[in-house]
Amino acid sequence: WFDAHALLTLFRKALRDRKIDFITASATGIKREGNRVTAVSLDNGETLEAGTVVNAAGPNAGKVAAFAGLELPVEPRKRNVFVFEAREKYADMPLLVDPSGIYVRPEGSVYLTGGAEPEEGDVAPDPKDFDVNWPLFEEVIWPVLATRIPAFEAIKPTRAWVGHYDYNTLDQNGVIGPHPEVANFLFANGFSGHGLQQAPAVGKSIAELVMHGGYRTIDCTAFGYERVAEGRAFRELNVI
Ligand SMILES: Cc1cc2nc3c(=O)[nH]c(=O)nc-3n(C[C@H](O)[C@H](O)[C@H](O)COP(=O)(O)OP(=O)(O)OC[C@H]3O[C@@H](n4cnc5c(N)ncnc54)[C@H](O)[C@@H]3O)c2cc1C
Known part of the structure; x- marks a missing residue:
């Protein structure tokens, strides 16, 4: 990256x-x-x-x-990116993509993750809709991260943002x-x-x-x- x-x-x-x-x-x-x-x-x-x-x-x-x-x-699709802190630091960690589509990578002293948007309801958003879907992090992404990297059981989300993919249907x-x-x-x-x-x-x-x-x-x-x-x-x- x-x-x-x-x-x-x-x-x-x-x-x-x-x-x-x-x-x-x-x-x-x-x-x-x-x-x-x-x-x-x-x-x-x-x-x-x-x-x-x-x-x-x-x-x-x-x-x-x-x-x-x-x-x-080609239509917009809403995608969330979450930033979190973890006690463990893996400075040499590569970009990791779980088969579920959830990805995680280090970004300086924090980590970036995302990639769990549900297929159902994945339609063109309101062009002004940039509201973060926090339950996605809590309910879907975090459990996957913690399963794959046990040290990520103890993490603290700090911020997040939404962007619109240019999605070829x-x-x-x-x-x-x-x-x-x-x-x-x-x-x-x-x-x-x-x-x-x-x-x-x-x-x-x-x-x-x-x-x-x-x-x-x-x-x-x-x-x-x-x-x-x-x-x-x-x-x-x-x-x-
Ligand atoms: C949340 C999110 C996370 C991403 N993460 C990554 C990542 O980790 N790694 C990675 O490689 N890629 C990532 N991407 C994908 C990457 O951002 C896109 O593939 C890339 O930006 C596409 O470039 P582009 O120039 O085609 O389009 P864009 O970067 O979208 O640029 C399109 C431009 O067209 C302009 N525009 C639109 N309509 C008009 C108009 N009517 N008149 C004039 N200008 C107009 C817009 O203002 C914009 O400046 C991510 C995307 C999102 C949304």
Whole structure:
């Protein structure tokens, strides 16, 4: 694992160092003329003309695709992360994933855990719902942790937060590359459960599509939108 926010900050710094402009605004609409997207409207009133549009909207990706009249089965899913303290310190402990899907890893002097959301009722949340599900920690996660690592019978949860996964309802896998008909609309979506560790490779692949019209380094064809259009799952089992 690595520090996600530090990575984002480094990417931002690289953009600034190369004097590449970026705008902080929300896309509110996409103009489509036949089989091309031609412009993106923003909530600051601006409209950007576009030769290529990349959908990298995370949990919002399905909505952003719909702006262009395209269907993408990526929806938000609520996920809880809990932080706890333990008397025992395992500084060299690796990320541990229990077969139940519950994971735990050290984070400095504390530990992070999560991954126990019940399948029943796992539907798109209210976009403003970031309420922590504490019973999940008490009733589901803690017993699993204590069974696997007896020293974790005595732990103290300290804080927790909720985020929204970008969840591909077809196969929980990423969707990468152009729409087969609207070829200048590129997808980079559906990564939650695989995570941030794929982000640099996906970014490079998408950049190659934009610059060269094809993959040069990693062939991501298997993740293409075609399987979505055909309803053909390319299932990822190792998601947490
Ligand atoms: C609770 C939680 C824990 C996680 N833990 C891990 C972990 O331990 N390890 C790991 O590798 N991964 C983890 N992930 C997954 C990781 O965060 C995602 O895989 C990764 O962030 C996906 O990157 P992305 O750039 O595709 O989308 P995001 O990081 O979601 O970025 C999407 C961006 O699009 C913007 N956006 C949305 N709509 C619009 C719009 N209309 N106009 C303009 N911008 C828009 C959003 O504001 C956001 O900045 C976790 C995710 C969650 C929710």
